[in-house]
Amino acid sequence: MNAIHHTYWLLAGAAALVLAGIGSSLIARRFGAPLLLVFLVLGMLAGIDGPGGIHFEDYTATYRIGLFALAIILFDGGLRTRRESFRGVLAPTLLLATVGVVITAALTGLAARWLLDLGAVEALLLGAVVASTDAAAVFFLLRAGGLQLRSRVGATLEIESSANDPVAVLLTTLLAGYLAAPQALGPGAFALELIAQFGVGALAGVAAGFAIAFALRTLPLSGGLAALFLLAAALLVFGVTGTLHGSAFLAVYIAGVIVGNRNVPGLANLLSVLDAGTWLCQIVMFLVLGLLATPHTLGDALWPALGVAAFLMLVGRPLAVTACLAPFRYGKREVGFVAWVGLRGAVGIFLASIPMLMRLPHATLIFNVAFIVVLASLLVQGWTLGLAARLLDVALPRRDRAIRRVELDLPGSLERELVGYQVAPGASILGGAAAPGWAQLTMIVRGGAILMPETAGALAVGDYAYLLAPPGRVYRLDWLFAPPDEAREAEREMFGEFSFDAHVRLADVASFYDLPIRAKDAPLTLAEHFARKFEHTIEVGDRVRLGPVTLVARELSDDGVAKVGLKLERIGGALARRAWFAGGLAKLFARR
Known part of the structure; x- marks a missing residue:
């Protein structure tokens, strides 16, 4: 009993x-407190030194809980990462996730050796434990806080935080293994292990991503079972990849990215269900890590650990970021923000449990220092995230509410799903904007009655409009139905920052943005260029790539494209400077 x-x-x-x-x-x-800090502190209050008095020191259970939670969090983050985010940032983020972690670990190890009087390998082990940015913290604080960053900065931070865990885990396990058995780490072992981790992890992630997407498109799963299938598949990928000595963290993130960018029926509904699981993983992980901490033992290491944290935030991370991003023409403000948002979180404490499990010398000191570094990072960097984004001008206007969209999977159809919107006051669809040709209006709910489009007439405020659309494109309808304050961001994602009348010559746009075009295309107007590219009927949303710029058909007339949007897919160097003047240029072209 x-x-x-x-x-x-x-x-x-x-x-x-x-x-x-x-x-x-x-x-x-x-x-404005970072929520992860709240959960961490609450766990400490419930622990042995707090009012709760719970005695918890099971590092094995903590390690397993951390693996489970991080697998779900990384998979969820991958599902929400759009393919376009990788354009122009893949090379710098990979450099940050590999060389950047090694530089950060080495510099922090030097500081730790001097501040804590540790041996060279032990100091480097501590540096490796706190070297990687934490994907859970980055995803959580950016998204839960509602902060909208410029695309390149946001993509760099999110992809780096997901891809740098393998190197940190590898460094930590190799160094801990060397301390346990010095003869185990032979020459070249690190490089070979790194290649194996990244190679196996990437291949497993790609294969699993396509397999999961295929299964979701093929199997007749209901919403609840589909979400459970996703979670189980993510954990299976994570476990199998780790068993094959690949990077389980990298594999589960890549699998999530692939699934999130395939035409998966009802993906938006699945993501809303997964939200609850991700939140629970975050809360449980940080509560357990807080329970594991024993504040009465932190006192002896407090000041040296704060010194390590300060060095990491002000010297180690900024030097590593500057060195890695220098070849890619990032602006000073972008580099400054990426350097500052080197958020440490559960991964650091999770890795610090490895020396404890192996009962290495100074393991308790390493754990306590890592805990204090994470606490300082959440306090200082997490609390100032929004302020830094505004001061360094990398934040976009905040969108407080998500655009309300209902997506329904249609049994038997893999190419279309039913998406519904409530027509908001001031919505673009009321002002004459047309839906793309691939979106078919099927019914309208007005005053409790279901009407067919042929009999309903024009849409009115408060109507519920239901359209058939391909699953991968439904987000492109958001700007049509949302109220003006919510629609701006969706419209920018759809059509870009600037718009031009279609009679503007292609040569003028190409000259201003230094875009590659063929000589025979230079005299053409934008409308004529679209007409040549699309032999079929042009639809709103059709796109033409010109180097780092995408032209999007925004408005149509009887003669073809009437207005063109311009998306800057990659902003850097001279292109970034030209972007400051693009608004004026658009107005100039519009008056011609």
Whole structure:
């Protein structure tokens, strides 16, 4: 009976901690506090040195919980990463995720050796533990905080934080293994292991991503079973890749990216279900890590650990970022923000549990220092994230509410799904904007009655419009139905920052943006260029790539394209400077 009552107590206590964390997060939002810090502190308060008095020191359980939670978090982050995010940032993020981690670990190790009087390998091990940015912290603080970053900066941070874990894990395990058995680390072992980790992880992620997407398109799964299938598949990919000595972190993220960019029926609904799982993983992981900490043992290492944290934030990370991004023409403000948002989180504490599991010398010191570094990072960098984005001018206007869209999978159809919107006051669809040809209006709900488009007449405010559209394109309809304050960001994602009348000559646009065009195309107007590219009927949203720029058909007339949007897919160097004048140029062209 005691065991049964103990189980009830554990369940009630765990649920109470989660509820307390959720309640505390609502208060913390008022003060701009990073929510992950709230969960971490709450775990400490429930721990052995807090009012809760819970004695918890199971590092094996912590390690397993961390693996489970990080697998789900990384997979969810990959599902929400659009393919376009990789354009122009893949090379710099890979450099940051490999060379950048090694540079950060080496520099931080030097500081730790001097501040903590550790041996060379032990100091480097500590540097490796805190070297990687934490994907969970980056995804959580950027998205939960509603911060909208410029595309290149946001993509760099998110992809780097997901891809740098393999190197940090590899460094930590190799160095910990060397301390346990110095003869185990032979010459060239690190390089070979790194290649194997990245190679196996990437191949497994790609293969699993296509397999999962194919299964979701083929199997007749309901919404609940489909979400459970996704979670189980992510954990399977993570576990199998790790068993094959590949990077499980990299594999599960790549699999998520591939699935998220395939035409998967009902993906938006699946993501909304996965939100709950990701939140729970975040909360549980940080609560457990907080429980594991023993504040009374942190005192001796406090000041040296704060010195390591300060060095990492102000010297180690900025030097590594500057060195890695220098060849790619990132602006000083972009480099400064990427350097500052080197958020440390659960991964650092998670890696610090490895020396504890192996019972290495100074393992407790390494764990305590890593905990303090994470705490300092969440306090200082997490709390100032929005301020830094505004000061360095890398933030876009905030969109407080997500555009409301309902997506319904249609059994038997893999190419179309039903998407519904409520027509908001001031929506573009009321002002004469047309839906793309690939989106078919099927019914309208007005005043509780279901009407067919042929009998309903023009759409009105408050109507519910339901359209058939390909799953991968439904987000391109958001700008048509949202209220003006929410539609701006969706419209920018669809058509770009600037718009031109289609009678502008292609040569003028190419000259201003230094774009590659053929000599025979130079005299053409934008409308004529679109007409040559598309033999079929041109539709709103049709696109033409010109180097780092995409031209998007924005408005149509009886003669073809009437207005063209311009998306800057990659902003850097001279192109970035020209972008400052693009608004004026658009107005100039519009008056011609």
